[in-house]
Amino acid sequence: MEAALDDEAIDPRADLMYGIDELREARPGYDQAQTYYDGKVPEVFVNARLRRALQANNIDFDLNFAKTPVNAITNRLKIASITSPDDATNKLISQIWQDNQLNLEMKNLFRRAGEFGDAYLMVLPVEDDNGAVVRVEMFYNSPQTVRIIYAEDNPRRKAFTIKRWCDGPYLRAELYYDDRTERWTTGKNSKGDRAADWLHWPADEDPESWVIEHDWGEQPVFHFRTDRPYGVPEHFGAYGPQNAITKLQATHMGTVDYQGAPQRYALTETATTDTSDLEPGDFNDGDWPEDDRGTGPRDSGEDSSLKAGPGEMWLLRGYKSVGQFDAANPDVFLDPITFNVKAMAQITETPLRMFDPQSSAQRSGVSYQEEDSPFVSKIEDRQTGYGSEAHAAFVFALRRLGIPDPVVTVDWVPARSVSSAEGWATVQAKIASGVPRRQALMEAGYRAEQVDAWLAGTDDAELQRRVDVLASLADSAQKLGAAAALGVITSEQVTGLLAGTIDDLEALATAQEEG
Template identity: 40%
Template sequence: MATPIDPQEVPDLVGLDDLHADYLALLDARPEYERAELFYNGLVDEKYSSPKVARLLSKFGLNDFPSFNLAHIAVDAITDHLHLNSVTIEDNALDNVLDDIRDANDLDEELPLLMHNAGKFGDAYLFVWPETDQSGNAVGVRMEPQDPRVARVFYSTENPTVMERAIQSWETGAKETLTVRANLYYADHIERWMHRGKVPKDARRAKWVPFTEDGQPASIPNPYGQVPYFHYRTARPYGIPLHVNAYGPQLAIDKLVRSHLATVDYQSFPQRYALVDPTADLSGSQTGDFHPEHPVDGISPEEPGDSQLDADPAALWNLDGYKEVGQFDAANPDHFLKPFDRYIKAMAQATQIPFQAFDSTGDAISGESRRVANEPLYVRVEHLQKDFGGTLRRSYAFALEVLGESPEDITINWKPVRNINDLQGWQTLLIKHQMGIPLDVIFAEAGYNSADIDSWLANAPGTETPNQAPQQADSNEGVTPNERPN
């Protein structure tokens, strides 16, 4: 078992200088995370160059019209391919321990959400810490995903690969009862702080005090020698939202959609006009169709009556007093729809997401063409599988260390991104195999994972594995071509 945490061995509080700066850094990072979530959810407010246009759209109720959101596709198209098949370890005796950790922390549900948040925000964290009994012995392990708006890690300036510390901060109460809590995590101890009321930016005016109100010490030893936070990120040192390049096209699309909707009423019900002839004699028989009080036809305006203007196709309307009638043309929808399509293409180009992910209504393309178009997407997914897989491996290794185990060779198995499931693709693979390419390479190109391939080849009768092929060749040494078996 891991070294028990002795509450009597309380380290000194040394992080006050770090605390305020780290807290402000956490606050400074929040607006960009909030912006990323707004764009992902299609809730960003549109800005208009003309205040009059903004007032008109408000009048029509279009200022609150839901966004025609496409930006989220730049995140979903990548994270939907991050399928974690399994986490395995060379020592089979630890398989049950891994299963217990996964079940106790609902990792089958939490890990996909964590990786999705890492794509949406650019950063996400996994906090790993022991569950202890009253004696301080580790009886379990907590693996808790944390939002980058409440937690942030900090790296060494000298060596950016070394995580120096982490902060977690949240608020309780409001106004007069507002309390800001903050925990600092170091490689050797954890510090717990609190601040009554809103924290001022000036460190000299801040009044941070150690938190001991729950009966626990303000400083807790960390016997594991590392910061218990694991950083899932799309870039270094801090991540970038996968849809950040979709922000501009999304704003343009929102503006086009709202402006187009403002003209739809005029396309459905055109606005008409009639030009009066000042020299016309208005005593004609059609006056009752236009005069509000019907002075000459004897028909009451309160009762329905037959109009003298017949709507039959061959009818002729005699309009006394009017020189010309007509209607105003509504805005041409092509002025909105053509730029709309162009901005969708711009979003696909800017985010390096295949266009068919944004628009599936186009012509069907072959499997090979689709794979070529998806190649940049596959490369990005595999890059994240490598980065997230390394972080997840370290997370599990630390969790097992907390439980007193010494894990070796933890393997993260992902569902392959590339897969071939069309006839043309398999025919190409068959030709490759007939040309001498081994089956394990063929299966790998088809998109199957290495564990399944090894199992199939091991159980397939008469199948040569790559290690057996050289032995076959050696057994034929010294045999003439005529003597070799067919």
């Protein structure tokens, strides 16, 4: 849909109402994603009687695995640097980063993008009294209240952006265009369902301020998303397994009381059920109603006067046999939970060890790489998409601060880097086979600027020596870890040995460079 035109025949609220409808239709999906991430999904029971029984006992045991796919990716998404070859531009980038606490804001932005599939970064210039831009504010906005509407003829072009929120008894909305911002409001306690409910939202001293014109040529909203035109939550595939886990866990917890205190029974012969010679004291006080004497104790949950202990004697009158009902086998619940966790890992392309760290015991680095391959590819896709939006946001901000054509580079911490003995052995083999040193190290997961710094002034022999040292160190770390697992050496001793070795290597390298 195109932005509102100047033609008076076109309803000026057309874009507003269209955007509100889009927000309303998308909201349930975002709410559902938030519910699964927060672990507040209610258990689903086919049997209504069982559902009522558990609800009556207020059974609620959260076992939330659905958030793991989101957190696993967020933890790997770290911007290493945003830089420019121009020193003045670099200073402005550093100022923007610090002023907006982007070390925290970006992490939250990436997590929300994973949780909802979409997240928006607002970039708003702040002017002084003379109209000069003095700083730029960057902050996250939820897709539950903001939505970019893309042009139908070109889905990469933003037609306009709507932001709608509640402000006490009023509803507010802003529409962002390439050349202006429109501000709208409802009357007090209005639902805002009709176009007539929406009025211009001017400042008291300026009736025309409901439209703020600018010459930016673009909208100050940047869309971080997992897909196009709108994203899909990273844990969307976890919804089904999480439903099963929630149901299994709730039902399992409902049987725990029976495992700790099994339900018992007593069988009687018809001819021997007369217990009229028993005294009320033979059972707990209050178990014998005056009108029920001789008919047996009530089902109060405390029927037995038998005491367990050394020297105690149990006298059972009128009972043929006694016994107890076996509680449900825990494996009936735990095994399906394990299956659903594995299914969740496969569906969301998240390594199983991120759900269950114990699953990684006694595994090689090669098997990790094979398991991580789809996961790492997904992270690299996110780095590409999010990096493009981060680049656009900083270019926009720098232009507002007076840099007409800023050159900006966004670098990420590698999604995967070599740290195992097998990995460094592979690097050695590549270099020995003729692969250029720079290429081999970049394929190991290190950034180009890191590799260039390492290679500066380093000949082939020195590089080979360093690779050999790293390979030996990784191999030693792996063997020491196995020794610690067997109890031959403590983990503290392993840490001390490796730390001392690394310190010695760093001191030696420094001495060589200074020499």
